[in-house]
Amino acid sequence: MSRKYARENAFKVVFTDIKEENSLNWEELASEEKDGEIWSGKAPGEEDRKYIENVCTGVKEHAAQIDETIGKYLRGWAIDRINRVCLAALRVAVYEMKYLDGIPVKVSAAEAVAIVKKYADEKEGKFVNGVLGEYIKNELSDQKEN
Numbered sequence: 001m002s003r004k005y006a007r008e009n010a011f012k013v014v015f016t017d018i019k020e021e022n023s024l025n026w027e028e029l030a031s032e033e034k035d036g037e038i039w040s041g042k043a044p045g046e047e048d049r050k051y052i053e054n055v056c057t058g059v060k061e062h063a064a065q066i067d068e069t070i071g072k073y074l075r076g077w078a079i080d081r082i083n084r085v086c087l088a089a090l091r092v093a094v095y096e097m098k099y100l101d102g103i104p105v106k107v108s109a110a111e112a113v114a115i116v117k118k119y120a121d122e123k124e125g126k127f128v129n130g131v132l133g134e135y136i137k138n139e140l141s142d143q144k145e146n
Contacts, residue, residue, distance in 0.1 A: 006044055006051045007055075008111075009044060009052050011089055011115050014056060014088040014092055015084060015119075017056075017060065018084045018087060055095060058100075062099065066094045067079050069135060069139075070090050070091070070094060070131060070135075073131045085115075085116055085119045085120040086120065086124050086127060086128050089115045089116045089128055090128060090131060093111070093112035094132075097140060105136050106136075108132075109132040109136065113125045113128050
């Protein structure tokens, strides 16, 4: 499994957690895995599981700060009105950008947009790109140029 698919799997867990109104945790969802239903492609290996667990746990632990960051860059929207696909992708991307080293911000942003286009549509992808672009420009441009 590549990081791209590990990221997509982390997105799926975060999305499910939003859908279930924060009633799941990553370990519960992973224990219910069924090829083709939970995971994208084959089940993740140990390194990918660690990444997925880190992202999902981190998103849950830092949800208030992540949502506050996202909220700063929503124009004419409240965070509770955002499509769940967009919100899950934004949370994963912002978590990666704020809390993980070694992942270029442009990669996090591009993958979030690709996930949204896959699970929602082009218009939602543009929305996510705009939010993340503003976040990067205003808060990260000096820190992580990649």
